[in-house]
Structure formats: structure tokens, C-alpha cells
Amino acid sequence: MTGMRPRGSIQFLLGLTIVALVATACGGATATTSPATSGATTASPSVATTSAPTASSEPVVLVVWDSEPKDSPIDLTLIEANKRFEALHPNVTVKHVVKSYEDLVATLKLAISDGSGPDIVQVNQGWTVLGPLVQAKALVPLDAFSTKYGWGDIWSDYLVQLNSFTQDGKTWGTGSLYEVPFAASMVGLYYNKALLTQLGLEVPKTRAEFLAAVDAAKAAGITPLAAGDLEKWPGAHLFEGFNNGFANHDDIRNSVFSLTDAPFNSPANIQTADFLIDLVKRGAITESVIAVSINDALADFGAGKALFFLQGTWFAGDVGKKLGPNAGFTWVPASETEAPAATGGAVAFAMSAGSKHQDVAGDYLNFLASDEIANVLAQNAYLPARPIDEGSVRDADPFFADQVRAYGEVTAANGLVPYYEFATPTLFDVFQSSLQELLAGRINSTSFVETVQADLDTFRANR
Amino acid sequence: MKRRSIRRGATSPGEPRRIAYLYILPAFAFYGVLVLAPMVGTMGLSLFAWDGLNQPRFVGIANFLRLVTDPRLSASVLHAAVMVVFLSLLPILIGLVAAIALSRTTTRLMSTLRAILFLPYVLPAVVVAMVWRWMYEPTTGLVNSALRAIGLDGLARPWLGDFDLALPAVGLAGTWFLYPFTMILFLAGIQRISRELYDAARVDGAGVIQESRFVTIPGLREELLVALVVTLISSFRNFDLVYNMTRGGPGSSTIVPALEVFKRAFLQADVGSAAALGTAVFVILVTVVSGILFASRGAR
Numbered sequence: 230m231t232g233m234r235p236r237g238s239i240q241f242l243l244g245l246t247i248v249a250l251v252a253t254a255c256g257g258a259t260a261t262t263s264p265a266t267s268g269a270t271t272a273s274p275s276v277a278t279t280s281a282p283t284a285s286s287e288p289v290v291l292v293v294w295d296s297e298p299k300d301s302p303i304d305l306t307l308i309e310a311n312k313r314f315e316a317l318h319p320n321v322t323v324k325h326v327v328k329s330y331e332d333l334v335a336t337l338k339l340a341i342s343d344g345s346g347p348d349i350v351q352v353n354q355g356w357t358v359l360g361p362l363v364q365a366k367a368l369v370p371l372d373a374f375s376t377k378y379g380w381g382d383i384w385s386d387y388l389v390q391l392n393s394f395t396q397d398g399k400t401w402g403t404g405s406l407y408e409v410p411f412a413a414s415m416v417g418l419y420y421n422k423a424l425l426t427q428l429g430l431e432v433p434k435t436r437a438e439f440l441a442a443v444d445a446a447k448a449a450g451i452t453p454l455a456a457g458d459l460e461k462w463p464g465a466h467l468f469e470g471f472n473n474g475f476a477n478h479d480d481i482r483n484s485v486f487s488l489t490d491a492p493f494n495s496p497a498n499i500q501t502a503d504f505l506i507d508l509v510k511r512g513a514i515t516e517s518v519i520a521v522s523i524n525d526a527l528a529d530f531g532a533g534k535a536l537f538f539l540q541g542t543w544f545a546g547d548v549g550k551k552l553g554p555n556a557g558f559t560w561v562p563a564s565e566t567e568a569p570a571a572t573g574g575a576v577a578f579a580m581s582a583g584s585k586h587q588d589v590a591g592d593y594l595n596f597l598a599s600d601e602i603a604n605v606l607a608q609n610a611y612l613p614a615r616p617i618d619e620g621s622v623r624d625a626d627p628f629f630a631d632q633v634r635a636y637g638e639v640t641a642a643n644g645l646v647p648y649y650e651f652a653t654p655t656l657f658d659v660f661q662s663s664l665q666e667l668l669a670g671r672i673n674s675t676s677f678v679e680t681v682q683a684d685l686d687t688f689r690a691n692r
Numbered sequence: 693m694k695r696r697s698i699r700r701g702a703t704s705p706g707e708p709r710r711i712a713y714l715y716i717l718p719a720f721a722f723y724g725v726l727v728l729a730p731m732v733g734t735m736g737l738s739l740f741a742w743d744g745l746n747q748p749r750f751v752g753i754a755n756f757l758r759l760v761t762d763p764r765l766s767a768s769v770l771h772a773a774v775m776v777v778f779l780s781l782l783p784i785l786i787g788l789v790a791a792i793a794l795s796r797t798t799t800r801l802m803s804t805l806r807a808i809l810f811l812p813y814v815l816p817a818v819v820v821a822m823v824w825r826w827m828y829e830p831t832t833g834l835v836n837s838a839l840r841a842i843g844l845d846g847l848a849r850p851w852l853g854d855f856d857l858a859l860p861a862v863g864l865a866g867t868w869f870l871y872p873f874t875m876i877l878f879l880a881g882i883q884r885i886s887r888e889l890y891d892a893a894r895v896d897g898a899g900v901i902q903e904s905r906f907v908t909i910p911g912l913r914e915e916l917l918v919a920l921v922v923t924l925i926s927s928f929r930n931f932d933l934v935y936n937m938t939r940g941g942p943g944s945s946t947i948v949p950a951l952e953v954f955k956r957a958f959l960q961a962d963v964g965s966a967a968a969l970g971t972a973v974f975v976i977l978v979t980v981v982s983g984i985l986f987a988s989r990g991a992r
Contacts, residue, residue: 331958334744335744338745356961357743357959357960357961358745358961361743361744361745361746361961362745364745364746365745365746367745459825459852459853459938459939459941460939461939461940461941462939516830516831517830517831517850517853518853519850519853519941519942520828520829520830520850520851520852520853520854520942521829521830521850521853522825522829525829654959654960654961654962655960655962657959658764658955658959658960661941662940662941662943662944663943665853665941665942665943666855666942666943669853669855669942669943671855671943
């Protein structure tokens with residue numbers, strides 16, 4: 230036994246080494262891609278950009294990559310959509326591959342150039358991923374498909390803008406459509422119905438009503454607005470939520486997409502910053518907000534200790550679970566004359582330039598964009614990017630119906646605007662960090678907007 | 693023939709040397725593929741502007757110049773230096789005191805105490821970060837509650853939201869996490885020191901302090917060196933604690949190099965500057981550690 234052992238373990242080790250080498254060689258090829266190889270091969274789109282191809286009936290495997298967590302509403306909806314799509318197209322098998330987002334981005338480019346990539350892929354909009362992919366000609370512009378399927382105005386103008394880039398990948402918010410918006414998010418105001426009733430208040434429709442509710446809650450010893458900004462990103466939505474009531478919505482879109490020189494250091498943004506400082510001084514939001522975790526703020530609101538909670542619809546599932554029938558949602562109240570507005574985005578899908586079945590891929594995207602699949606998503610209690618009829622969900626889930634209504638009203642008023650964090654690859658960091666300084670009273674509203682403006686200026690100058 | 697047999701007799705017994713290289717080949721292959729190759733790759737990338745997808749553009753040392761001109765980058769390195777106090781010096785000091793105390797207690801109590809004191813090191817860093825985040829919570833957290841309970845209300849504050857105290861607050865969590873490592877290292881070292889030295893010291897009338905100073909600490913030279921090098925490296929690599937406690941906030945008061953590298957490479961599509969920062973930290977560490985090793989050899 231002892232005589233056998235060394236040889237046995239050497240063989241074992243050698244075997245292990247070979248396995249490991251093979252495995253790391255595959256992984257290494259993606260993770261440690263050297264500059265020389267990664268950019269050299271540029272996949273060229275084989276689709277004619279003037280007319281969209283039509284589907285044939287030969288057997289096709291359609292590969293779809295996304296990064297949504299297992300059993301999440303979007304994941305469940307995609308599984309159902311794939312099933313239905315296969316039923317409609319008996320020759321098509323949909324292969325649904327779920328990857329972590331970092332992995333998806335890291336492997337996508339190489340997979341597209343060596344032909345092993347997906348046909349359909351979930352891509353985050355913006356300068357860090359969609360822009361470089363468009364620039365690398367890794368994605369198919371979808372204009373021809375849009376014409377073919379008549380996507381025209383099923384989404385808000387803003388969502389089309391959000392998913393558009395010029396074909397050189399240099400200008401965002403205009404040019405060709407590259408992604409089909411699927412699931413939407415919006416920042417809005419959650420309220421506790423039981424506490425509103427207890428205080429004898431209605432759902433606030435204007436900023437004045439909101440402030441009156443804040444004072445009433447304060448007087449009754451209830452936290453008016455539960456907030457936490459320890460994680461740095463939540464505070465941005467607090468700013469954006471109120472900003473829509475001060476700033477011109479076209480200005481916000483033009484500023485974030487850098488379509489014009491629309492500045493961040495505008496009077497409206499200074500007003501918003503001052504409004505936030507005022508809320509802190511009034512004791513309207515959770516004390517020491519930058520030291521409180523957003524999850525703790527959510528827990529407080531869910532436990533009925535706070536009247537309002539201002540965040541994105543991604544928290545709706547948690548809020549609904551905790552508050553049950555007392556959960557309500559609306560757009561953030563603005564001035565009397567202001568139309569409903571909200572900051573929002575969408576999970577969207579693009580078509581890979583490496584796809585050999587662009588006709589089928591187009592049909593698939595069109596199916597994801599359909600009213601039918603929007604309603605499946607709604608049944609899973611997640612906002613579809615294309616507005617749906619609120620009545621269809623009102624009885625089953627009044628809280629979700631609140632979200633559908635708010636989103637529908639905002640869309641109808643052309644009031645959807647992008648997150649400021651999108652404006653440059655680095656702006657989220659600068660914006661969120663300076664906002665913490667603003668909330669802590671370390672800087673004033675002017676130096677806050679100027680710090681963010683400086684980042685925007687640097688980006689615009691070097692673009 | 694004769695010469696050959698003499699030569700053979702002169703080498704070490706057993707298999708020839710060449711075979712020995714074969715034995716280390718698997719380990720070296722791992723090291724080469726998993727450590728050396730990415731390291732060289734990273735150093736190469738630090739000379740390019742690269743978004744992670746398109747053709748990289750050679751920019752020379754521009755990324756390194758940004759380390760000096762970009763206040764966020766230089767701040768992250770500065771914060772890492774502060775972290776050395778909390779993640780290296782303090783754990784060594786506390787570990788040393790704990791090891792000396794434990795080595796002087798009775799055997800049964802010692803093993804129980806040792807287990808309890810070692811506990812923090814068993815926890816994943818993420819859990820440590822979560823626990824300390826709860827402890828620092830402004831209204832219900834243990835730290836502020838304890839301060840208020842003993843009448844020190846004036847000292848209670850939003851620790852992780854305090855621009856001046858957040859870095860030390862995160863650092864202390866790291867101290868608590870790391871001292872067991874040095875403690876166990878020193879305990880093992882103390883057991884290796886000859887009992888006779890202690891007996892002799894006691895005969896000469898030495899107390900705890902003198903015994904530690906003249907017997908224990910000199911006897912722990914090697915362990916102290918290992919502890920210093922290992923904790924020094926980990927204090928520059930710290931990511932989990934900061935990411936899970938403050939995300940670098942408030943403002944940018946707790947950003948550290950590892951967090952900046954992550955942010956730049958994966959969130960800002962700025963792989964070149966991430967690689968430059970990584971390379972710079974590597975160079976700093978190699979310089980400091982070889983300085984320490986060199987000094988210790990000179991002192992021996």
C-alpha cells in the first residue's frame with residue numbers, strides 16, 4: 230500500500246493538473262484576455278439593415294443569455310415565454326442560459342466572434358456595456374425589425390431613447406434601436422395606507438400635500454420618510470424622485486444622454502438639493518440617513534414605523550410581503566402644474582451580430598415585446614416595459630395595480646426620465662459620494678451640483 | 693566509468709535532481725497559470741486604455757500618472773496605509789498580549805478560552821462586516837446603546853456615517869477579525885520556546901513584563917515576522933469589509949485600493965486604470981515586505 234501510494238497520487242495529481250489546466254485555459258481565455266486578441270476580431274453584422282429577414286421552418290436552436298436570478302419574476306416569465314414561443318414555432322428550441330452579469334459581459338464579445346455566442350442577450354444600457362458593444366459591431370441594429378413588426382410606439386419615447394445608440398457607439402439616446410425593452414423599473418413613493426388613514430390623510434398628489442403629510446406624521450411620532458443611504462446608491466433615487474418635480478424632463482434626458490450641453494449645475498438641481506437638505510432639517514427622513522442601511526429603512530417601513538418610503542419598484546416585492554393590504558405606490562408628488570414623472574429604466578434584450586438565425590431572433594424579440602408576454606410578466610408581479618391595462622390586475626393584486634397605474638400615467642405624460650448615474654461611466658460614483666456629503670451637511674447644494682458637473686464636463690470634453 | 697561513479701556518489705542520495713523538478717511541475721504549472729500569467733497580464737494592461745471589449749489603446753504611463761493626479765486613487769492608497777494600523781499593527785499587539793496571557797493560564801481553561809478567542813477568525817469576512825454594521829447602527833446598534841447605557845450619550849454617533857471615524861470604525865472590525873490569526877501563531881511559537889528559559893528567568897526574579905520582554909518576544913521573532921508580512925498584505929488587499937460595511941462611503945472616506953480596482957474594472961469600464969492601481973499596490977507591497985525581510989536578516 231505504501232509502495233503504491235506515491236505513484237497513485239502522482240497520477241492523481243497529474244490528472245488533476247490536466248483537468249485544471251484545461252479548465253483554466255478556457256476560463257483564462259475569457260478572464261485574462263490579452264489586449265491584443267480581444268479587440269482584434271470584430272464580428273460584422275450579416276444582417277441587411279434595410280430589411281428584416283423572415284423566418285423559415287428548418288430546425289433552429291435559439292440561444293438566449295440573461296443574468297436574472299433563478300425564480301425571479303423575470304426568470305419565471307422568460308421560462309414561460311420560451312415555452313409559448315416553442316409552441317408557436319415547432320421548429321425552434323430556445324436554449325435559455327443564465328449567467329452572472331459580470332460573466333455574461335466578460336464572455337459575450339469572444340463568444341460572438343468565435344460563433345458560440347447567444348442569439349439574444351440581455352445587455353445593460355449605457356456607456357460601460359451597450360456603447361462598447363455597439364462600437365464593436367457586436368449587436369444588430371433593430372430598426373428594420375421595428376419597422377417590420379410595427380414596434381413604433383408601444384414603448385415610451387424615453388425607453389426607445391434609452392435603448393438607442395448611433396451605430397458608431399459614440400452617441401447615446403439617438404440613432405438605431407439596439408435593444409427591446411422588456412421589464413421596467415421606476416422610482417416612486419411607497420405609502421402605508423393604514424398610517425395615512427390613521428392620520429386622516431389622502432395619498433398626496435402635490436408636493437404641498439406631501440409636506441403636510443410629513444408634518445402630520447412627525448407630529449404623531451411616526452417617521453415621515455424611511456430612508457437609508459449607507460450603501461451609497463439609494464440616496465441617488467431620493468434625489469431623482471424629487472428632482473422630477475423641479476427640473477424640465479427634456480433637460481434631464483438631454484443632460485444624461487449628453488445630447489445637448491444641458492448642465493447638471495442647473496437652478497432646478499440646486500433647488501432639488503436644497504429641498505433634500507430642508508427635508509433632513511425638518512426631520513422628515515430617517516435620522517443619520519447616510520449611516521443607515523437601505524434594508525434597515527425598508528424594515529422600518531415594512532414594520533409600520535414610517536409613513537413613506539421613496540425607492541424603485543425593485544423593492545415592491547419586499548414591501549408587499551411586509552405591509553400586505555396596507556402597501557400603496559404612486560409617482561412622487563410634484564408641483565400642482567407638473568405632469569406625473571418618474572426616473573426609470575428597463576431590462577432589455579439585444580440581438581447578437583453573431584446570430585445565424587436573425588429572422589427567428591427577431592420573431593423572439595417581437596414575442597417578448599408582445600402584450601401577451603407583458604401580461605405574463607404582470608402576473609408575476611413585475612412591471613412590463615410596455616404599459617398594460619391596470620384593470621386586468623386590480624382585483625388580484627391592488628398594490629401591483631398601483632404600480633401599473635403609476636407607470637401608465639407617467640408613460641402617458643411622457644414623464645419617464647433616465648437615472649443621472651447613467652450620464653458618464655464614472656458619474657454614479659461622484660454623484661452618490663457627493664450626495665452623501667450633501668445629506669451630511671458637509672457641502673452645500675451649489676458645491677454638490679458643481680462636483681457632479683465637473684465629472685460631466687470631463688466626460689463631454691474627452692468623448 | 694570511475695569518474696562517473698564518484699560523481700554519483702557525491703550527489704545526494706535518492707533520485708536524481710531532474711526528477712525533483714518533475715515533482716514540483718504540477719504546483720508550478722498552477723502557480724504559473726493562476727498567478728504569474730494574470731499578474732504579467734495585469735501589468736501589461738496598466739499601459740493601455742481599455743473598456744474591456746474593444747481594441748485597447750496604448751497610453752504609456754498615463755494610467756500611473758493618474759494615480760498621482762486623481763485624488764480618489766491617491767486617497768485609496770492613503771487609506772490602505774491607515775488600515776495597516778488596524779489590520780496589521782493592532783492585531784499583532786492584541787494577539788501578542790492574548791497569547792502571553794493564555795500561555796500563562798491553566799491548561800483546561802486555556803483551551804476553552806483559546807477556542808472562544810479564535811472564533812472571529814472562523815467567520816467569513818462578509819459575516820463579520822454584517823455583524824459590525826449592526827453594532828454600529830446609529831439608533832439600535834450595540835455600540836451606541838452601550839455608550840448611552842453608561843451615560844456617555846455624547847459619544848454616541850452614526851459611526852459609519854461619520855466622515856472622520858468611518859475608516860477607524862471599519863478598521864476596528866478588521867482588528868477583531870484578524871487578531872485570532874496572530875494569537876494562534878504566537879501561541880504555537882511560545883510552546884516552542886524552551887521551558888528552561890522561563891525557569892531561569894523566574895529564578896532570576898523576572899515578572900510577566902520582564903519575562904515577555906527578554907524571553908517570549910525574542911523567542912517569537914520568526915512568528916512576529918510572519919505575522920507582520922501576512923497582515924500587512926491583507927491590510928492592502930482588504931475589500932470585503934469595506935464593500936459590505938460602507939461601499940467606500942461616506943463620501944469617499946473609506947475607499948481602499950481593492951474597492952477602486954473592482955469599481956474601475958467592472959463598473960466603469962476603465963480596466964487600464966484598475967490595472968495600474970493594482971500594479972502600484974503590488975510594487976508598494978513588494979518593496980515594503982522585502983524591506984522588512986532585509987532588515988530582519990540584517991538584525992539577525
